[in-house]
Amino acid sequence: IYHPDVPSRVKSTVPSVKLIAILRSPVDRAYSHYRHSVRHGLESLPFRDALQAEADRLGQLNPSSNMITAAPETYEAYAYQSKGIYADQLARWLHVFPRSQLYVLKAEDLFERPTETLGHACRFLGVPEPDSDLYRSYNRAAPAILAPSLKDELARYFRPHNDRLSELL
Numbered sequence: 001i002y003h004p005d006v007p008s009r010v011k012s013t014v015p016s017v018k019l020i021a022i023l024r025s026p027v028d029r030a031y032s033h034y035r036h037s038v039r040h041g042l043e044s045l046p047f048r049d050a051l052q053a054e055a056d057r058l059g060q061l062n063p064s065s066n067m068i069t070a071a072p073e074t075y076e077a078y079a080y081q082s083k084g085i086y087a088d089q090l091a092r093w094l095h096v097f098p099r100s101q102l103y104v105l106k107a108e109d110l111f112e113r114p115t116e117t118l119g120h121a122c123r124f125l126g127v128p129e130p131d132s133d134l135y136r137s138y139n140r141a142a143p144a145i146l147a148p149s150l151k152d153e154l155a156r157y158f159r160p161h162n163d164r165l166s167e168l169l
Helices: 006-013 026-039 047-058 072-078 086-096 107-112 114-125 148-168
Strands: 019-023 102-106
Touching: 006 086, 019 086, 019 107, 019 114, 026 047, 026 148, 047 072, 047 148, 086 102, 086 148, 102 107, 102 114, 107 114
Parallel strands: 019 102
Antiparallel strands: none
8 A cells, every 4th residue: 555656546447346454453563574574584683773774775765756756575574664654655645546446444443343344344345244153363573562661652553643634544
């Protein structure tokens, strides 16, 4: 959802498409992204250092697109905080598509109440709801414990962005 050219490309291809955005807690998403980069040998810094290095790694913000100018593979590996600023990403989509074509759900709701959450998504799409016994977890990593002080620091960082997201939606 983060690339600035994608919404207009999608609109030109399938203008009446119904879109679903699944948003995870940006704090949890950032730490999960970091752990993924470590597991794949892309990251060698401790998490706090990686967060501090993010801006330098990604380069400057391009004012015309509101996107970081780094190469896609750099962005994929190191955009721990940037990818969790959902308000900016969804604003680009809502600039191109009406709100009625976008359904936003929280990943935590999907994890905790898959039948109910997917039922809402299916109704939005206008498709039949699948059998509830089909839901199971795939690709689960071991639970990660983030230091409480760093978790609080990240929560403070994301708070104004999450407030903007709430206003947007």
